[in-house]
Amino acid sequence: MKFISSFVVTLLCGILVSDILAQSTEPQNLDFEDELVSLGMAGWFAPPSIKDYQVKLTSHNPHSGKQCVEVSSLRSEPNGFGNVMQYIDATPYRGKKITYKAYVRSEAKLPLGNAQLWLRVDRTNKKKGFFDNMHDRPIISPVWKEYTITGIVDDDARGIAIGCMMHGEGKIYVDDVSFTDPEGIPYESPYKPLKRVKTAAPSANPVNLDFESSEFDTDDRKGWVISKGLTSYKVKLSANEPHGGKQCAKIMSTGFNRMECGTIIQAIDAKPYRGKRVTVKAFARADLDEDLEGWGSLFLRLRQPGDMMLYNQKGDERIESNQWKEYTITKVVDNDAETIEFGCGLFRQGSVYLDDVSFSCEDCK
Numbered sequence: 001m002k003f004i005s006s007f008v009v010t011l012l013c014g015i016l017v018s019d020i021l022a023q024s025t026e027p028q029n030l031d032f033e034d035e036l037v038s039l040g041m042a043g044w045f046a047p048p049s050i051k052d053y054q055v056k057l058t059s060h061n062p063h064s065g066k067q068c069v070e071v072s073s074l075r076s077e078p079n080g081f082g083n084v085m086q087y088i089d090a091t092p093y094r095g096k097k098i099t100y101k102a103y104v105r106s107e108a109k110l111p112l113g114n115a116q117l118w119l120r121v122d123r124t125n126k127k128k129g130f131f132d133n134m135h136d137r138p139i140i141s142p143v144w145k146e147y148t149i150t151g152i153v154d155d156d157a158r159g160i161a162i163g164c165m166m167h168g169e170g171k172i173y174v175d176d177v178s179f180t181d182p183e184g185i186p187y188e189s190p191y192k193p194l195k196r197v198k199t200a201a202p203s204a205n206p207v208n209l210d211f212e213s214s215e216f217d218t219d220d221r222k223g224w225v226i227s228k229g230l231t232s233y234k235v236k237l238s239a240n241e242p243h244g245g246k247q248c249a250k251i252m253s254t255g256f257n258r259m260e261c262g263t264i265i266q267a268i269d270a271k272p273y274r275g276k277r278v279t280v281k282a283f284a285r286a287d288l289d290e291d292l293e294g295w296g297s298l299f300l301r302l303r304q305p306g307d308m309m310l311y312n313q314k315g316d317e318r319i320e321s322n323q324w325k326e327y328t329i330t331k332v333v334d335n336d337a338e339t340i341e342f343g344c345g346l347f348r349q350g351s352v353y354l355d356d357v358s359f360s361c362e363d364c365k
Contacts (some may be wrong), residue, residue, distance in 0.1 A: 027215030068175035085163030113168025114138035202267035233262025248355035265343040288350035296352035
């Protein structure tokens with residue numbers, strides 16, 4: 001394999017490669033039966049700025065055919081991450097839903113080592129487009145398994161990058177990639193963006209945990225607030241089969257933005273709970289978009305003075321069931337915590353219902 005040494009790709013910082021690569025309108029060599037290519041040609045390549053990993057073809061246990069691609073670390077405790085990728089012209093896919101699939105297996109050293117498929121849509125004027133790098137569902141299985149990313153290509157998209165990255169020591173293998181426009185029709189959202197809602201100041205004690213207050217939809221939201229800057233989600237009260245009482249909270253998507261999640265949050269003063277164990281429980285259920293792999297989660301956050309994040313924990317179990325179920329998070333509050341935030345989030349698309357929340361302190365008198 002030959003690479004141009006001056007090329008630098010910084011995936012996580014969002015630097016575009018479309019001005020450097022000669023783009024094809026379709027991904028090439030998806031079964032890795034042809035040779036990898038030099039930078040500047042259509043097909044798979046390894047960014048040469050990554051020094052602690054190598055990318056090569058191997059005949060060692062491919063998923064099918066004669067060979068697959070292997071990404072491996074060159075030393076212990078490697079810096080950065082390994083990566084194999086290719087870049088295509090987004091023009092034929094504008095306004096459409098696309099699906100990127102690949103078979104992957106990992107021999108990366110646990111607990112830090114893993115593989116992650118990734119897909120990024122680059123828009124004009126360096127605007128943010130769809131991006132998913134599987135950071136929330138890393139691949140650790142040594143057995144071949146197919147993984148999927150589905151997203152929307154913006155109407156002003158200029159390029160689409162796909163690839164697989166590796167973290168930590170060891171090796172990962174990729175084979176039999178597919179890239180499709182499953183519907184073949186433009187994606188149109190019937191929803192309009194929402195206005196931004198500011199987060200309220202923390203209160204002394206949790207309030208309206210059963211969502212029965214009729215004042216929930218006022219500006220102060222009776223303790224519950226929506227996170228700042230949401231454009232693709234809204235929160236409202238719902239009488240649709242609450243867990244208890246007459247109503248519950250509903251978080252629902254109104255469009256699609258991979259960079260956001262829909263959240264409902266309540267913030268309280270952390271000072272009375274410093275050094276003590278607190279527990280947040282809530283009943284939740286979900287109505288999700290399976291094509292876009294949506295899910296919900298409880299969360300608990302601690303913040304220091306100045307709004308610095310001290311701790312941010314999602315629930316151990318995702319909210320995916322359409323049946324009411326109780327979920328729990330427990331944490332000892334740090335002695336320098338200023339604010340406790342707890343609530344529920346919706347990731348990607350669908351709806352999550354929340355009801356009968358409880359907040360307790362194990363060591364409080």
